[in-house]
Amino acid sequence: MPRFFIDEDALRGDEIVITGGDAVHIGRSLRMKTGDEITFCRMGIEYKTVIEKMTSDEVYCKITEQSPSSSEPRLRLSLYQALPKQDKAELIIQKCTELGAAEIVFFLSRRCVSRPDEKSAQKKLIRWQKIAEEAAKQSGRGEIPVIRGILSFDEAVNSFADKDISLFCYENGGQRLSEADISSANTCGVMIGAEGGFDRDEEEKACAAGATPIWLGKRILRCETCPIAVTAIIMNIAGEM
Amino acid sequence: MPRFFIDEDALRGDEIVITGGDAVHIGRSLRMKTGDEITFCRMGIEYKTVIEKMTSDEVYCKITEQSPSSSEPRLRLSLYQALPKQDKAELIIQKCTELGAAEIVFFLSRRCVSRPDEKSAQKKLIRWQKIAEEAAKQSGRGEIPVIRGILSFDEAVNSFADKDISLFCYENGGQRLSEADISSANTCGVMIGAEGGFDRDEEEKACAAGATPIWLGKRILRCETCPIAVTAIIMNIAGEM
Numbered sequence: 001m002p003r004f005f006i007d008e009d010a011l012r013g014d015e016i017v018i019t020g021g022d023a024v025h026i027g028r029s030l031r032m033k034t035g036d037e038i039t040f041c042r043m044g045i046e047y048k049t050v051i052e053k054m055t056s057d058e059v060y061c062k063i064t065e066q067s068p069s070s071s072e073p074r075l076r077l078s079l080y081q082a083l084p085k086q087d088k089a090e091l092i093i094q095k096c097t098e099l100g101a102a103e104i105v106f107f108l109s110r111r112c113v114s115r116p117d118e119k120s121a122q123k124k125l126i127r128w129q130k131i132a133e134e135a136a137k138q139s140g141r142g143e144i145p146v147i148r149g150i151l152s153f154d155e156a157v158n159s160f161a162d163k164d165i166s167l168f169c170y171e172n173g174g175q176r177l178s179e180a181d182i183s184s185a186n187t188c189g190v191m192i193g194a195e196g197g198f199d200r201d202e203e204e205k206a207c208a209a210g211a212t213p214i215w216l217g218k219r220i221l222r223c224e225t226c227p228i229a230v231t232a233i234i235m236n237i238a239g240e241m
Numbered sequence: 242m243p244r245f246f247i248d249e250d251a252l253r254g255d256e257i258v259i260t261g262g263d264a265v266h267i268g269r270s271l272r273m274k275t276g277d278e279i280t281f282c283r284m285g286i287e288y289k290t291v292i293e294k295m296t297s298d299e300v301y302c303k304i305t306e307q308s309p310s311s312s313e314p315r316l317r318l319s320l321y322q323a324l325p326k327q328d329k330a331e332l333i334i335q336k337c338t339e340l341g342a343a344e345i346v347f348f349l350s351r352r353c354v355s356r357p358d359e360k361s362a363q364k365k366l367i368r369w370q371k372i373a374e375e376a377a378k379q380s381g382r383g384e385i386p387v388i389r390g391i392l393s394f395d396e397a398v399n400s401f402a403d404k405d406i407s408l409f410c411y412e413n414g415g416q417r418l419s420e421a422d423i424s425s426a427n428t429c430g431v432m433i434g435a436e437g438g439f440d441r442d443e444e445e446k447a448c449a450a451g452a453t454p455i456w457l458g459k460r461i462l463r464c465e466t467c468p469i470a471v472t473a474i475i476m477n478i479a480g481e482m
Contacts, residue, residue, distance in 0.1 A: 070459060071459040071460050094463075095463075095466050095469070098460060098461075098462050098463060098466050099460070099462070099466070099470060100460055138461065138463070139460045139461045139462065139463075140459065140460055140461050141460060176480070176482070177477060177482055178477055178478075178480065178482070216482055217476075217481055217482045218311060218312040218381065219312050219339060219340070219341055219380045219381055219382060220339075220379065220380045220381050221339050221340070221380065222335075222336075222339060222379070222380075225336050225339050225340070225469075228336070228466075228469055228470070228473070229340060229469070229470075229473035229482070230473075232469070232470035232471075232473045232474050233473050233474055233477040233482060235458075236418060236419055236474040236477070236478075237419075237477075239417070239419065240458055241417070241418055241419070241457050241458045241470070241474060
C-alpha cells in the first residue's frame with residue numbers, strides 16, 4: 001500500500017486532504033482511484049485511509065484507522081554529529097534515518113574543518129531534511145527525523161545532555177557501548193566527532209553536563225562510519241533491530 | 242609509529258626486508274633512517290622492528306618483538322554479500338573492514354541485478370582488495386580482510402555454513418540478531434542479500450545447510466546499509482566495539 005508523509009494542515013478532522021505534487025503523484029503516476037487505500041504518516045502516527053473523492057489537484061481520503069507507527073523505535077535516538085567534511089553528512093543522514101534515528105543535530109567542534117557560513121548552512125539544512133525524508137519513505141519509517149543545526153559546541157552539549165542517557169564517543173577511552181545502560185532509556189543522545197575527533201576540553205564539558213564517555217574499541221573508524229555503527233548498535237541494544 | 246602490511250616473502254628469519262614502493266616511501270617520503278622504529282603487520286601478527294640498513298630501494302629491519310595484533314577482533318567474521326548494483330560493494334568493503342570483518346565474499350543470488358562477466362569480475366576483485374588494504378591501513382587493522390568472489394549461491398552457502406555460527410539475513414522473518422548466540426563463537430558467517438533480498442528457495446537452502454534466519458526489524462534497510470549495521474552489531478555483541 002502506498003505511504004506518504006503529510007504536514008499538519010493535511011489533517012482535517014476524520015479526513016486527510018492531499019494537494020500539490022503528492023496529489024498529482026497519487027492520481028497520475030500511481031493511477032489510484034476512489035475506494036483505493038493509502039497510508040499516511042505524521043509524527044509517528046499511521047493513518048489508514050480510503051480515497052473518497054479526487055479532483056485534478058486534490059485527493060480527499062477518509063481515515064479508517066489510526067495507530068502509532070509500528071516501524072518507529074520506542075527509543076528516541078538523537079544523534080549529535082560534529083560537521084564532517086565533503087558530503088559525508090548526507091551519507092550519515094541517509095543511513096541513520098534508515099536505522100531509526102529520531103533527530104540528527106549538526107554542530108561545530110573545535111577540530112571541524114568544514115565551517116559553512118549562515119547562508120550556506122541554511123541551504124544545506126534544506127537539502128539534508130530532503131535526504132532524511134527520502135530515506136524515511138524508502139525505509140518505511142513512521143516519522144521523518146528532524147535535521148537541526150548548525151549549533152555551536154556549547155549549544156549542542158546543552159540540548160544533548162537533557163536526554164535519559166547521553167553518550168559522548170571519545171577515542172581516548174571510556175565505557176564500552178555494550179556497558180552503557182541504554183535498554184531502560186526512552187531518549188538517548190549520542191555525540192560523535194568529525195574527522196579530528198574531540199579535544200580534552202570538549203570531553204570535560206560534555207562529561208560535566210552529564211554525558212558518559214564511550215570508547216568504540218581499537219580500530220579507528222572514519223568519521224562517517226562511527227554514527228552509522230553506533231546507531232545500529234544502540235538500536236540493537238534497544239531491541240529495535 | 243608507521244605501520245605497513247607485508248607479504249610472506251618480506252619475512253626472512255628475524256629480519257623484515259622491504260623493497261619496491263614501500264621502501265621508497267619509508268626512505269624518501271617518511272625520511273626514516275637507521276635506528277628508527279617501524280611496525281609491520283601480516284595475518285594478524287604485529288612485528289615491531291628497528292631499521293638496520295637502508296639502500297635506495299631496500300630497507301632491512303630487525304624484528305625486536307612480535308605479537309598478535311591487539312586491534313584484530315577475536316571473532317573472525319566472514320561477510321557473505323550478494324553482489325549489489327553500482328559501486329555499493331566498495332562502500333561495504335571499506336566500512337566492514339574498518340569495523341573488523343575478516344573476510345568479505347561476494348556471490349550471486351537469484352535477484353542480483355549486477356552480473357559481471359569473468360574478466361570484469363577479476364578486475365573488480367583487484368580493485369576491491371586494494372580498497373580493503375587501504376581501509377585496513379587507515380583503521381589500524383592487523384590484517385587485511387580477504388575479498389573473495391564472485392561465487393554462485395550454492396558455492397557461497399557451502400563455504401558459509403562451515404562456521405561456528407551462520408546467520409542468514411532474511412526480510413521475511415527469523416530470530417533477532419540480539420538473540421543469536423554469537424558471543425561463544427570463534428567464527429561467524431553472515432549472509433546478506435542484494436537489492437531484491439533472497440527468495441524462499443534460497444532461504445531454505447541456507448537453513449538446510451545449518452544457517453539461522455535473522456530478521457533485522459521493521460525498517461527496510463538499503464542493501465549497503467545492512468552489512469555495515471550487521472557487522473557493527475556483531476562486533477559489539479562479541480565485545481569488539
